[in-house]
Amino acid sequence: MKRVSAQGWNGLFAGVLAVCVLVVIGTGILSVTTLIVESVPSIRQFGLSFLWTPVWDPARRQYGALPLFYGSFLTAVIALLLAGVIGVTTAVSLTQIGVRWLRSVISLLLEILAVIPSVVYGVWALLVVAPLFGRWSGQAGGPSGEFAVSGFGVLAAGVVLGVMVMPTVVAVTREAIASAPKDIAEAAIALGATRQETVALAVMPFVRKGILGSLYLGLARAFGEAVAVSLVIGDQPRIGGSLFARADSLASMLAHTLTGSASPLQTAALYEIGLLLFLITTVFYGLGRSYIVREAISPRFQPW
Amino acid sequence: MGKALEARAISARFNEQVILREVTLHMPVNQVTAIIGPPGCGKSTFIRCLNRLHETTPGATMSGEVLLDGHSVYDMDPTEVRRSVAMIFHRPNPFPTMSIFDNVAAGLRLHGLRNRAKLAESAEQALRRAALWDEVKDRLHLYSSALSLGQQQRLCIARALAIDPVAVLMDEPASTLDPLSTLVIEELIEELKRQYTIVIVTHNLQQAARVADKTAFFLEGEMIEQGTTTALFTTPQDKRTADYVTGRFG
Numbered sequence: 414m415k416r417v418s419a420q421g422w423n424g425l426f427a428g429v430l431a432v433c434v435l436v437v438i439g440t441g442i443l444s445v446t447t448l449i450v451e452s453v454p455s456i457r458q459f460g461l462s463f464l465w466t467p468v469w470d471p472a473r474r475q476y477g478a479l480p481l482f483y484g485s486f487l488t489a490v491i492a493l494l495l496a497g498v499i500g501v502t503t504a505v506s507l508t509q510i511g512v513r514w515l516r517s518v519i520s521l522l523l524e525i526l527a528v529i530p531s532v533v534y535g536v537w538a539l540l541v542v543a544p545l546f547g548r549w550s551g552q553a554g555g556p557s558g559e560f561a562v563s564g565f566g567v568l569a570a571g572v573v574l575g576v577m578v579m580p581t582v583v584a585v586t587r588e589a590i591a592s593a594p595k596d597i598a599e600a601a602i603a604l605g606a607t608r609q610e611t612v613a614l615a616v617m618p619f620v621r622k623g624i625l626g627s628l629y630l631g632l633a634r635a636f637g638e639a640v641a642v643s644l645v646i647g648d649q650p651r652i653g654g655s656l657f658a659r660a661d662s663l664a665s666m667l668a669h670t671l672t673g674s675a676s677p678l679q680t681a682a683l684y685e686i687g688l689l690l691f692l693i694t695t696v697f698y699g700l701g702r703s704y705i706v707r708e709a710i711s712p713r714f715q716p717w
Numbered sequence: 718m719g720k721a722l723e724a725r726a727i728s729a730r731f732n733e734q735v736i737l738r739e740v741t742l743h744m745p746v747n748q749v750t751a752i753i754g755p756p757g758c759g760k761s762t763f764i765r766c767l768n769r770l771h772e773t774t775p776g777a778t779m780s781g782e783v784l785l786d787g788h789s790v791y792d793m794d795p796t797e798v799r800r801s802v803a804m805i806f807h808r809p810n811p812f813p814t815m816s817i818f819d820n821v822a823a824g825l826r827l828h829g830l831r832n833r834a835k836l837a838e839s840a841e842q843a844l845r846r847a848a849l850w851d852e853v854k855d856r857l858h859l860y861s862s863a864l865s866l867g868q869q870q871r872l873c874i875a876r877a878l879a880i881d882p883v884a885v886l887m888d889e890p891a892s893t894l895d896p897l898s899t900l901v902i903e904e905l906i907e908e909l910k911r912q913y914t915i916v917i918v919t920h921n922l923q924q925a926a927r928v929a930d931k932t933a934f935f936l937e938g939e940m941i942e943q944g945t946t947t948a949l950f951t952t953p954q955d956k957r958t959a960d961y962v963t964g965r966f967g
Binding site: 513594596597599600601602603604605606607610614615618619 | 768770773775796797799800803804806808810811812813814823824827828873876877880
């Protein structure tokens with residue numbers, strides 16, 4: 414049998430690595446290229462005005478992304494307000510719980526919240542949240558079937574997104590709190606600060622960036638979520654001006670229309686929506702990552 | 718005036734690991750007591766028990782008694798104890814997001830002082846006592862990071878003194894400083910002992926010899942020997958103490 418030299422093995426190893434890396438990078442490049450190529454007809458037809466045209470009407474072959482931006486931004490803002498306030502408060506409160514097992518149980522529950530499939534949240538919103546808002550807003554009920562027929566709209570979608578994003582906000586904020594320098598916290602304790610005072614005086618100043626980072630990550634998640642939003646936002650690309658009005662978001666529009674697209678132009682417009690969605694979430698994700706404090710305590714592995 | 722500290726049979730653990738075994742030590746009023754010993758002998762844990770800082774670390778437990786002026790600190794509110802028994806850490810740890818002035822005022826504000834004039838007065842007094850006033854009086858609004866490491870350590874001392882403690886614990890306060898800054902700190906300790914009871918942990922034998930009135934030698938969680946600094950260094954009773962102070966190990 415022929416022996417393979419060490420150099421041969423190294424060559425093989427390098428080859429396998431190269432293939433893997435190419436597959437990963439190639440997939441990324443290919444999907445972006447597809448998005449761009451497929452949206453060309455729409456870009457030709459509407460140009461930049463696609464971004465601010467307030468009409469999305471397949472019947473009149475008029476496609477503008479503004480109503481979808483409106484739906485996406487408004488739901489994301491509602492989600493972040495909700496997740497930001499509750500999430501950060503939760504993360505800070507967790508540091509105040511002296512009982513360690515209770516802290517672990519709550520953390521575990523939050524982690525479980527983060528892995529629940531989004532469609533489950535959507536169904537919950539459909540069956541519980543939307544009917545509730547429907548009653549509050551006094552929206553016309555219509556013939557009641559098995560599912561809620563009222564309460565669809567921006568607020569219901571924003572609330573379900575908020576619940577979905579919250580675990581991320583809590584986790585990242587907790588991480589930021591945990592990575593605040595211990596010696597500074599001890600300085601506060603040694604001055605006679607209580608647990609709460611220590612957090613306020615010596616921990617929170619280090620956490621601001623982490624919170625900002627968690628909100629950007631949440632924004633990326635909220636923007637990209639399609640299924641849960643699609644179930645309750647109302648699927649109507651309109652700028653309603655009311656929190657209870659039906660609307661549609663970029664991701665939701667993609668999810669519920671692409672397979673039933675009426676014309677090549679509509680398909681192209683949907684691809685362009687996908688392209689925009691990709692760009693926006695990438696920017697938010699990048700911003701989020703750049704704010705999150707890197708672990709400075711232990712030396713990290715650095716490829717040489 | 719300072720108040721005496723007394724440790725009675727203190728034992729301390731981290732989870733199952735025993736760090737200190739039955740240490741008993743009297744730390745007299747207005748004297749400097751030095752704790753010496755090789756790394757890992759439990760000397761830092763010992764002073765962290767004195768102001769109840771030890772118990773804030775997860776998994777840390779202790780037993781025994783610590784008396785401040787005859788009263789058990791483990792019967793008192795821990796925040797009160799830490800207010801009376803100040804701590805200076807081995808690495809200067811001013812609040813980096815605060816100005817020099819706010820650092821000194823932090824403890825005062827924490828304990829409810831709001832009056833601006835009184836805050837300014839107390840801060841100046843504390844900075845003077847920490848021998849830092851002349852160097853920072855024109856730049857009190859700058860971030861603490863604008864100071865040298867030695868100045869930062871004196872800022873931490875000023876911050877601790879501002880809330881009028883009766884004893885000051887120092888955990889290798891000069892270990893990260895250059896020789897000149899170390900000298901300034903040692904001179905300061907000499908000055909401070911008129912008003913406070915001082916306990917200093919150090920791995921630097923010369924430093925103990927220079928600043929301490931009384932010295933205790935720790936080894937592997939036990940206190941081997943204590944006495945006046947002169948006696949401990951010149952006529953040690955225990956062979957292990959003799960070996961350590963003559964530089965045969967550690």
